Amino acid sequence: MSILSATILLFLVIDPVGNVPFFLTALKDVDPSRHMRVVARELLVALAVLVAFLFAGPVTLRAIHISQPSLTVAGGIILFLIALRMVFPSPKTPTETMEGEPFIVPLAIPLVAGPSAMAALIMISSQEPERRLEWLTALVLAWLLSSAIILGASRLKDVLGQRGIIAVERLMGMVLVAVAVQMLMSGVAQFVDTL
Secondary structure, three states, rough: OHHHHHHHHHOOOOOHOOOHHHHHHOOOOHHHHHHHHHHHHHOOOOHHHHHHHHHHHHHHHOOOOOOOHHHHHHHHHHHHHHHHHOOOOOOOOOOOOOOOOEEEEOOHHHHOOOOHHHHHHHHHHHHHHHHHHHHHHHHHEEEEEEEHHOOOOOHHHHHHHHHHHHHHHHHHHHHHHHHHHHHHHHHHHHHHHOO
């Protein structure tokens, strides 16, 4: 996997366009002068969590004896389920019951640093742990792209409208389905090779 393909994969699983409505809903009761500060804080917390998973995830998996083919298949299944939710979203949102200024949950975790992003990082870094600095570069690039979209959430919603945001999220979900299927096939091929 190249840095570019890792960046694209991480960008797709972070799903910044799909998270725009959630960020706008979570910030509705926050003083508009604090919006940028709150969003920046949440994005930095998410980055810290993702970097921790990048470096600690593979060590944890080795400690509990999870093989590479198992991890690849599990990652493919998780990404497939996330992609299905992007294509066929649930009517409930993680910000429905929130009041006041959000702190870490639900914006940083799970909207940006969610299970799919963590699983993708563990899978990427477990395959070639010696390239961890390259994976860190890919993560930072995906995070910067996602941050730019999320920080411009209100403008993006004005430009695309609600239907446009839904259409982009569904398109990203369809691409992610293809990535997930490829991961599943790679994991099965790796397992067959070990027999």
